[in-house]
Each structure stands twice: as structure tokens, then as C-alpha cells.
Amino acid sequence: MELLEQRILSEGRVKPGGILKVDSFLNHQIDPQLLYEMALELKRLYAGEGVNKIFTIEASGIAIASLAGFVFGCPVVFAKKSKTKNISDALYSVEVESFTHGNTNTVVVSKEYLHPEDRVLIVDDFLATGAALVGLKALVEQAGGTVVGAGIAIEKEFQGGGNLLRRQGMRIESLAKIASMSDDGLEFCR
């Protein structure tokens, strides 16, 4: 998606350890108009798939998922990274390793909000190793629901998670796919 690639080129910064900072428009400050355009593109890509739920993980996935839910006209559910007083005891649960934060989280979702009849689009800001995506997919499957596919803002294709999951048959649409990244800049997949 040209608009997103341009923003990554103009505002993204490559940091040591394979981290791409896009804090200025995607995950600290966010540009809701850009996210709305991205949501429209996901809607176009998944037209006719009967998506009736958007699923993401807190925290930075929530912004793009909220705009996606608005555009798709369906509820958004976000999995939570730990059990808090505000969540019921009836939970689906999975362990997810975080590449960004270097730790492992128990990720949970209330059984009330995922069902066998759900046709779920998983939405997230980044796809790297795929750990979060595998975890979210497992939660939908625990509920007996169907994962229609994933809609990702930025895939770090060189980290392999996306292609591994595609080889396993999962549909993944990434709005920007980065082929390589170094101190000198980055290149998109063509």
C-alpha cells in the first residue's frame, strides 16, 4: 500500500536489533486517517469473506483494529496480556513470546466474545516472527471459530514468520512488506 510505504520511508527509523520505529503514526502517536485508509484496503482485500469479527492483541493493535471494525461494521475483540480483575474467569488462554519486549505473556480472551460461528480477521500492527499471530489463531480455534485471515500493517518479511504461516495455509495480507532493513535504510518486497 503506497500511502503506508511512503510514511514508513519518510518517518520510520531503523534501530539496533531489527526494530523499526514507526512511533509517529502507528504505535505511540497514531494517524487515524491513515489507519482508516488501511482499514478500507483490508476491507477491499477481504471482501466477500463474511468477516464478522476483528480480533487483535493489546495494546498497539487496538488502534488499527478499531478503525477496521468501524469499516467492516463488526465488533472488535482484543486479547489481553494478563488476567485482571476486569475479566471473567471463563477464558481461552495461550502463551505468546514478544519479540519487541523480549518476554513471554499469557494472552487471554473471554469465552463470551469468541464463538464457533465467528469468521475472524486477525489484525495487528506488526508481523515479525509470527508469535502473536499464532497465539491469536490458537485462541480463535479454541473457540471453534474460523480464522479467515490476517490483516497486518507492517510485515518484516525477512524474519520469516509470515511466510511460515502462509506455507501452513493461512491467508495473510500485509499492507507493507519489508524485505530487508539495515542502518542504511530499508527495502520493500516487490
Add this chain to the structure above:
Amino acid sequence: MELLEQRILSEGRVKPGGILKVDSFLNHQIDPQLLYEMALELKRLYAGEGVNKIFTIEASGIAIASLAGFVFGCPVVFAKKSKTKNISDALYSVEVESFTHGNTNTVVVSKEYLHPEDRVLIVDDFLATGAALVGLKALVEQAGGTVVGAGIAIEKEFQGGGNLLRRQGMRIESLAKIASMSDDGLEFCR
């Protein structure tokens, strides 16, 4: 706001310890169409105030803030609850006590995303003791910016935080204000 009050009455559940669960449409599953209507109402309430930034705190404030940013046509910034690898070292920082989670968090925001010229609307899903709001206001003031006011989904008025801040001169608009809450139900302020 009638639409929000109706949803609270039909789907909200009062839990021990002064907790109101609205997981089905506000902070676990979210209804983006409702949030969009709420954002339109905030835009109406703060018309002419020159709001040029929406500010919230992760995680559950992000959804409503994203729709608010979309409707206001301005960037959204969300403060983060701990320092992670993905945030720069130049931060504004404040301590915030969480009523919901029963702990204290260091809440930070990058200095890049709050500025003296900012006219900030603070948006959040809940207002109870006001601790989060005080913290977010302090962060804006550290940056030299102006807090135009706050736009809250649900204020638990009986916990006093909102009225304390109003007496100190802060404008706070809450889309639903709960006067009292018990096992038998809840009443809104009239």
C-alpha cells in the same frame, strides 16, 4: 448520552469492589459504531475549542481515542505504562495509581509527540478516582501544552474524582455519569 446509557443498562454488570463490567462493548469486545457515535458527541461538545491532539493511556482508552481522532481529524497519542525498547529515551513521565488493577504504573510519553502549541483533549473509557486523568494532564503540562478538557465514556461520579477536578477548573465531559451502583443495579446522574 442516551445510546451509551442504554447499552450500560442492558449489558453492564456490577461487580464487587465498585467495578462496572462493560466488556461486551467498551473494553474487551468493542462496538466501533457506538464508539464512533460517542466520538461525534465529543466533537459536538468541544466544537470551536481548537483541539489538535487526542491523548489517552493504553490499553482500553485506545479504541475510543482512535475513533475520536478520526472524527476530530487530528493525531492520537497514547501514553504507555512502562518503558519499552520501542520508545525513545526522551520521555515525559508520571506515576499513576490504577484503581482497576490495584497497582501503580510509571506512565510515559515521548517528548516528540506533545508540544507547547498542542490543544489536547484527553479521552478515556472510565473516570473514577481521576488518577489517570491527573497523570495525563501532568504529562501535557510537562510539555507546556494546553489541556482543553477531557472526554470520558463512563464516569463513576460517586467516586468523586471528576468533581474534584472540575472544582479545580478542568472541563470534563462524561457521556454517561453513574450516580450510584449496587448489586441491584445502577443509577445515572440527572
